[in-house]
Amino acid sequence: MANVTITVNGKSESREVEDRTLLVHFLRDHLGLTGTHVGCDTSQCGACVVHMDGIAVKSCTVLAAAADGAEVVTIEGLADGDELHPMQAAFREHHGLQCGFCTPGMIMTAVDMVQRHGGNLDEKTVRHELEGNYCRCTGYHNIVKAILDASGKMGGVQQAAE
Amino acid sequence: MYETTYHRPGSVAEAASLFSSTGDAAYFSGGHTLLPTMKARLAAPANLIDLRNIPDLKGIQASGDSVTIGAATTHAEVAASNDVAGAIAPLAALAGSIGDPAVRHVGTMGGSVANNDPAADYPAAVLALAGTVHTNKREIAADDYFTGLFSTALEEGEIVTKVAFKVPETSGYAKFRNPASRYPMAGVFVAKHKDGSVRVAVTGAGNDGVFRWNAAEEALSGNFSADALKGLSVDASGIMSDIHGSAPYRAHLVGVMAGRAVANLGTLTMD
Ligand SMILES: Cc1cc2nc3c(=O)[nH]c(=O)nc-3n(C[C@H](O)[C@H](O)[C@H](O)COP(=O)(O)OP(=O)(O)OC[C@H]3O[C@@H](n4cnc5c(N)ncnc54)[C@H](O)[C@@H]3O)c2cc1C
Ligand code: FES
Ligand code: FES
Numbered sequence: 090m091a092n093v094t095i096t097v098n099g100k101s102e103s104r105e106v107e108d109r110t111l112l113v114h115f116l117r118d119h120l121g122l123t124g125t126h127v128g129c130d131t132s133q134c135g136a137c138v139v140h141m142d143g144i145a146v147k148s149c150t151v152l153a154a155a156a157d158g159a160e161v162v163t164i165e166g167l168a169d170g171d172e173l174h175p176m177q178a179a180f181r182e183h184h185g186l187q188c189g190f191c192t193p194g195m196i197m198t199a200v201d202m203v204q205r206h207g208g209n210l211d212e213k214t215v216r217h218e219l220e221g222n223y224c225r226c227t228g229y230h231n232i233v234k235a236i237l238d239a240s241g242k243m244g245g246v247q248q249a250a251e
Numbered sequence: 252m253y254e255t256t257y258h259r260p261g262s263v264a265e266a267a268s269l270f271s272s273t274g275d276a277a278y279f280s281g282g283h284t285l286l287p288t289m290k291a292r293l294a295a296p297a298n299l300i301d302l303r304n305i306p307d308l309k310g311i312q313a314s315g316d317s318v319t320i321g322a323a324t325t326h327a328e329v330a331a332s333n334d335v336a337g338a339i340a341p342l343a344a345l346a347g348s349i350g351d352p353a354v355r356h357v358g359t360m361g362g363s364v365a366n367n368d369p370a371a372d373y374p375a376a377v378l379a380l381a382g383t384v385h386t387n388k389r390e391i392a393a394d395d396y397f398t399g400l401f402s403t404a405l406e407e408g409e410i411v412t413k414v415a416f417k418v419p420e421t422s423g424y425a426k427f428r429n430p431a432s433r434y435p436m437a438g439v440f441v442a443k444h445k446d447g448s449v450r451v452a453v454t455g456a457g458n459d460g461v462f463r464w465n466a467a468e469e470a471l472s473g474n475f476s477a478d479a480l481k482g483l484s485v486d487a488s489g490i491m492s493d494i495h496g497s498a499p500y501r502a503h504l505v506g507v508m509a510g511r512a513v514a515n516l517g518t519l520t521m522d
Contacts, residue, residue, distance in 0.1 A: 091257055108257040108299075111286075132287050135353065144327075144356045150286050151357065154257040155279075155301055201352065220433065221351025 091154040097122065098166030108154050112146075113137045115153035116163060124164035124193045128223065135222030138194040138201075139163045145201035147221070164193035167200070176200050176239040185235035187226035198222050199236045200243075208244025210237060252286075253295040263307055263387050263410055266300050270408045273298040278410065280323055280362035283354055308361065308412060313338050319415040322361020327352070329360060339380065339416060341424040341440070344519030345372050348426070350433070361411045367403050367460055369491070370434035374461035375424070378452035379440035380416040387412055399459045419444045425511035425520040426455065427504050429495055436496055437504035439464075441512040443475050451509060456490050456501045467509050477514040480506065 091110075094103040097120060104119045116122045116139070128136030130149050137149040140162040148161075167174035176196050179185070186192045202218050203210065215236050216229070224232060258273075260266040270276045277296035279285055280303055288294045302308055308323035313334035320329060329335055330347030349355055349363075349372055363373040364384065374397055377384070382393040387410040396404050405411070419442040426438035435455035442450050451467040454460075470479040487502040496504070511520045 107254065109252045109255050109289075130290065132283065132354070135351070138353055145353045146357050147353045150283055152257060152282065152286070152299075155259075155282070155303070157259075198353065205352075218352055221353050 091157070093153050093157045095153070095156050095158075096160045098162055106153055108152070110153040111149055112139070112141075112151040112153050112156050112161070113148040115156075116148065116161070122163050122165050126190055126193055128190065128194075133221070133223070134191070134194070135198060136191050136194040138197040138222070140197060140201060143204075145198050162197075164196060167196065174200070175242040176203070176236070179235040179239035179242070180232070183231045183235040183238060185227065185232045191222060191224040191226075195219075195222050195224065195232055199232075199239065202236065203240045203243045206240070208240060210240040212237065252289045253292065255289070255296060256298050257301065258298060259301045259304060261305065263305060263412060266302060266305065267387055267408060267410060269298070269300050273300075276300055278302055278365070280365075281325065281358035282362075283350070283358040284362060284366050284368070302361070302410070303359070311335060313418075316418055317415045318342065318418060319413050320360050321413045322364075322411045323359050324361075326350070326355035326358050326360070326363075330355065338418045339422060340517050341422050341519050342376050342380070342416060345376055345424050345440075348372065348519055348521060360414065364414055365403065365405060365411050367397055367401055368434075369400050369457065369460040370429075370432075370436070370455045372424075372426070372435060372438060372454065375438050375440040375452040375454035376416065377414060378461055378463060379422065379442040379450045380419060381442075381444065381450060382417070383415045384411055385413045385415065386410055394463075397461050401460070417444065421516045423512040423514075423516040423518060423520070425508040425515065427508055428521060437501055437508045439505060439508040439512045441467075441471070441509060441516075443471070448472070449475065453485070453505050453509075456485075456505050458489050458491050462489070464505070464509065471513065475513070477510045480510050480513065483509075 091108045126136035128134035132150045139148045276298035279299040279301045303323045309321045312319045326346045326349045336343040378393045384391045422442035424440045426435035437456045438454040440452045449468045449471040451464045485505045487498040490498040490502045492498040
């Protein structure tokens with residue numbers, strides 16, 4: 090067994106778990122944070138994407154024990170109280186989801202994308218960088234629209250904060 | 252996935268001694284090959300020895316003659332490195348083309364080179380750029396390192412610490428990706444070195460994994476242009492055949508990718 094302490098959405102969480110526990114199961118089964126989904130369990134689909142130490146990772150392919158000491162942000166950690174994160178708001182505005190299964194991973198991937206590229210995202214880059222996130226419903230068009238819209242707004246937020 | 256015990260050593264020496272003392276163990280870097288293999292129960296090491304937090308295995312150094320990349324350096328770090336892009340642009344682009352952004356944030360150069368998947372990108376760069384694989388015991392020239400499908404000259408418990416890539420006069424990489432897995436079905440790294448020698452390494456296609464295409468090297472040594480490759484084809488008998496493509500199809504792709512790599516020096520050309 091491994092004693093694992095991970096700061097999740099700003100709160101330090103310690104659990105004793107089996108060494109083989111995946112980060113996604115630590116989040117879902119041990120912390121009850123079921124916003125992070127398991128779509129494939131084979132590292133392909135991106136439904137499980139969370140941020141670990143500030144970058145997007147597939148939490149079905151990270152061991153909880155290897156994340157000991159890390160800071161993790163999940164979809165539950167994005168909104169500010171009742172106010173949606175600009176990326177969440179843009180997905181709602183642009184109908185970037187249908188069944189919603191892929192959405193947590195899409196949004197975490199999208200926020201990471203904007204953080205790396207700043208306001209300089211174009212459609213080609215967005216489509217290319219969604220390579221590891223599968224959506225079986227939307228056909229991606231509205232997801233791409235939502236990310237481009239939010240990228241402008243998030244860029245503005247970052248600049249205002251500086 | 253079967254039960255396992257996770258270890259996080261702080262140094263290369265500690266990792267190696269854990270490997271020998273625990274018996275049934277596997278090194279664990281990004282885990283982006285090993286964990287999927289363990290989930291499929293194709294591997295079940297009783298101990299995992301995590302290398303990613305060992306400072307000696309991290310980082311990138313560039314000099315005029317070589318670019319040295321620590322084994323635990325992620326694909327994203329290589330892709331974003333100005334040192335790598337400045338010295339060998341196609342190498343940075345290659346790292347930036349592996350998998351997807353989340354895979355690149357975690358997967359490492361050393362894991363890829365140790366694993367030697369016949370469809371992996373890095374082995375082509377190591378071989379074409381006359382790389383030297385440094386381990387905790389010795390230095391191995393690329394020509395002696397890759398020994399077949401998923402097999403290398405590494406001995407039991409030996410750790411890849413870094414790989415030194417020779418800075419060429421010019422180089423290029425082109426790959427045709429499997430539309431589903433996105434791994435190369437044929438990837439060709441072409442390098443013209445400062446001593447005038449030419450190396451052409453092919454990944455994704457060979458029955459025995461990455462290989463040097465000698466006929467293309469000879470043709471390019473006389474005339475380093477895509478024209479020199481016209482009419483040349485690789486012998487299909489050593490080429491992989493599976494549901495994604497027959498050996499003659501892949502052999503043809505190798506020729507096309509080699510031509511594209513030479514026509515687009517200094518870049519990565521895809522699809
Ligand atoms: C969805 C997906 C898409 C991918 N697409 C591509 C692609 O397009 N092209 C491509 O090339 N790769 C691709 N990969 C593979 C990816 O690049 C892996 O990260 C890489 O092959 C292995 O690196 P790792 O650090 O994850 O190694 P690990 O999984 O940790 O280890 C792999 C093997 O190497 C051994 N090992 C690790 N480090 C060392 C070391 N320093 N010394 C000795 N042995 C060591 C381990 O014991 C294990 O056997 C993809 C992976 C995924 C999940
Ligand atoms: S559940 Fe992790 S990538 Fe699909
Ligand atoms: S909205 Fe259903 S999978 Fe994307």
